[in-house]
Amino acid sequence: MIMKYLGLLLFLLPYTCFAQLTIKGKVISEADGKPIPYASVFLNNETIGTKSADDGSFVLKNLNAGQHDLIVSVVGYEGYHKTLMVNTNVELPDIKLLPKTLILGEVKIGVDAKREKKLKEFKEQFLGTSAYASQCEILNPEVLDLKYNRDERILTGNSDDFLEIANNALGYKLKYLIANFVMDKHESKLTYEGSVLFEEMEGSDFQLKQWKKNRRDVYFGSTMHFLREVLANRVDSNYAVESKRIISSYSTSKGFASNRRESSDVLRTVDYVHPTEKPGIFALGYNTNLDVFYKPRTANGKAAKVHPQYATVSFTDPYLYFDTNGTILNPMGAVFSYAWGNSRVAQLLPIDYWPDGK
Template sequence: MIKYLLGTVLLLLFCLNTHAQKLYSINGQVKDKKGETLPGAGIYLSGYTTATVTNQDGQFSLGKIKPGSYEVVVQMIGYLPYSKSVIISDQSVNISITLAENTIQLNEVVISADPNRAKNLKVFEDYFIGKTPNSAKCKILNPQVLYIKYDGDAKVLSVTTNEFLIVENKALGYRLKYMLNLFEYNYNTRIVYFSGLPVFEDLKGSGRKRKTWLANREIAYAGSPQHFFQSLYQNKVEENGFIIYKRIKTKNPNRPPDSYIYTTKERLLKKMHGSSMIGSVISDSLLLMQRLQDMPKEFTSLDMSGVATDTLVKSIYPNMKTINYKDELYVMYTKEEESIAYSNSGHYVMRPLTIPNYEISVVSMIKGPVSFYPNGAIHDSRAILFEGFWAYEKIGDMVPMDYIPMSKR
């Protein structure tokens, strides 16, 4: 009986393991609006290095894909880029794709007539590619495809494109094709937001270059948001070098609301034309209002008791988990230290003297719950806001979602 039960258990484990490792494919056909098939169209998985091209019949197949949510991206000269969301659960998927002709031509006269284009392009490069050592080795190969607009009233810089933006990263050895949906930089809040669909291609290089690229990719991946959310999904946060605290913000009870301060200052200024005695009293009152205005709106404290991941993470849907929390997550990566370049970047997050020089990032939830996948991808990038090290690193330090660390190869 014991041997029989042991054999049953082993068979069950084998079946479960076989099921867990089962891979699927995304198949389809690409046509134009006239119904004619399009051979030679590039087919990509956003965020991955997986790619293929359509055959003479416009058909394609992307194989060896794990269950999850994906964005299929299609590129062909003369047609607008195309993307389609695909969810794989327990079977392969077939899709039909229709491309629209790209009839929009870039007006070079308008671009050359914009006196602020070079300045705005530099701001875009700084906040899209980043200012890290890896970012310094990146170059946008086709900046002419970018449509740049600055709203002077809202003080918001926005950038879009209807073609792939191509970035060559000589630090990590990638050519990145990025379908940029929207980039925004708010000069008032200093908040950067961008969304799009990245596609990775390996650069060609000598054995020595590839060895350098592999080492740089390993460093870029370690401690990144992708690494953190993968660890969170696998319940291996501490094992992989992360520690999570809570950063708590409380309102300053001694500071009145902005509405009260501004209203009071306006009222006092209107009375400023009275006698010198009254004017002196008003001046003192205005000075008091200014001091109140200069007071911090809130105080920040750090709860160092730690955050239990089993209470933070919920598993509701297959191949997807969610987090929902109050306050802010204070995430430390203990296997790397912050560099001098980062400390001088303006992204530095204050730490207690008892905490070593770990890389520190703060994750604020804008709209919860936040859903994420086994590969570390976040479902809605606008649902959370990064501060600290993760705000410092951008496209120039990004690796594909199918990147496998050296320790797991």
């Protein structure tokens, strides 16, 4: 049933993704009904964003049909988030923002002696350690609130304002509102979530050519590419998904596991991808971790001259949900390791990116 559904989706996509649509609205204060100018209004994980005008109005243009996450953010007010399924031009009712309640905490005088160490660890985990990460620059680290619990060995962070990142490897400037960042050293786990707006950087012809190449290199084999291939019913062409199971194991007299043997089962798409009651939303889940192998092939079926990739998905929620753009909706619902775990923000692409430019 799911393959029939996905096949129908593949049939419909070419006719919907090229529509250029708009979202119109107005941002006002819920306290007094007055317009809020200069609010950041953008589509999460895309290149489409604007500022509200003096009268609070805004227009987002050139949208593709499909699901979009609308974010409104302005200093002094609570943030706004709404998921929209856009198939025609949309005119929203007034968006009412609640003023933030200021909680006066303890004022600490002096400089945080561990700030630089925490910031270095944050950069390594958030941006990654790849060659792409070395070309990323955080422009305003002062907006980050970082805390480290020495007893639990957990580094947490968030930002009330946009963390601005210049990705000189991919040609994007990222504006990232970090809602939750958790690095658990004891468990060797990293999770983070937030909202991000991409802005195209200007560059020379040589830079534009290099950025185009780097974006393609990052895209193929990524989680976005994998999920889009799932929806297009092409995932078996370039990927293999497996699960491990124990086939024999016994314990020593002291209780330590010994001589453990495992076997891998190759899974079908229907084994780990499930439709949900919400149109355009799918669930990725299985009763064990998933091993994902990216083995690209050429048009004639031969292995491509690309280094194969390996990634694992360890579920912390029963399911990892994603939409038709290949966007993961609950990023804290799983922990990625190896290729997908190492990519991080330095290799993040907007969901309106397609390697053919469409």
